[in-house]
Amino acid sequence: MKQYKSFYLRSQYDLPKKFFSHFYLIGIHFSGILLSLILSSGLISEYLNDNVFFRTLGCSSLTGPIDPMSTVLVLVCIFVHVIRRYFESTTISVYSNGSISVLHYIAGIMFYISLPVIPTVESSVICSGDNIFSSLHPNQLKFLHILGFILFLFASWKQHNHCLLIAQLRKDKNAKVRDTKYYIPKGDMFELISCPHFFMEILIHLSFSLMSQLANVPLLFLLLFVITNQIIAGILNHKWYKQNFPSYPIKRKAIIPYLI
Secondary structure, three states: OHHHHHHHHHHHOEEEHHHHHHHHHHHHHHHHHHHHHHHOOOOOHHHHHOOHHHHHHOOOOOOOOEOHHHHHHHHHHHHHHHHHHHHHHHHOOOOOOOEEEHHHHHHHHHHHHHHHHHHHHOEHHHHHOOOHHHOOOHHHOOHHHHHHHHHHHHHHHHHHHHHHHHHHOOEOOOOOEOOOOOOOOOOHHHHOEOOHHHHHHHHHHHHHHHHOOOOOHHHHHHHHHHHHHHHHHHHHHHHHHHHHOOOOOOOOEOOOOOOO
């Protein structure tokens, strides 16, 4: 009876894994709205300068530490990132019958609300209400902008490719779902690590901090959270694979090639 009750409580407050898509949908809405407001700041600069909403977000001073180029570049990349992840989670990924806890779900929602809000509240444009288009020139691009953007493109491409490889494990030759069982992933960086999609998530968030010139402290804390979370999740997944697949590749690491 006690065992049954424990199972009932767990299943009652757990949610299907397909609810992961809600995280990205929330991210699309918040990043899209904030990006639109940033880009229209030149048209409504006087309004923004005294707007209570942006003061509430954290603009306590008239000049934020993050320059306009960094702000727009990061927000555009976040917007593209959550759109891609939403597309993958709704049209490509094949979820198992597993579940996520309500606490995990709430944490995910809060994370994807915070992700676009953090670069916005640190922006000098939002806090001052200046015309952003006067600051967006190619000569404003710096080394870390370019490095971060290249890293973002690379990590996004790799993460998408690994998403396809995972989904193909549960599909037949006609791309129809065959089952929801677990298989040993193969191909690309799966030959080196168990969770390359987690590793790419770390690199994507690293790219956001690089494009912010490593000057956005809250964004750096968010990066630290992502690194910690993804490494722990990667190690746990790696252990699960080794326990459930006797033939699992011995030399394969958990999340960082040749290291962890």
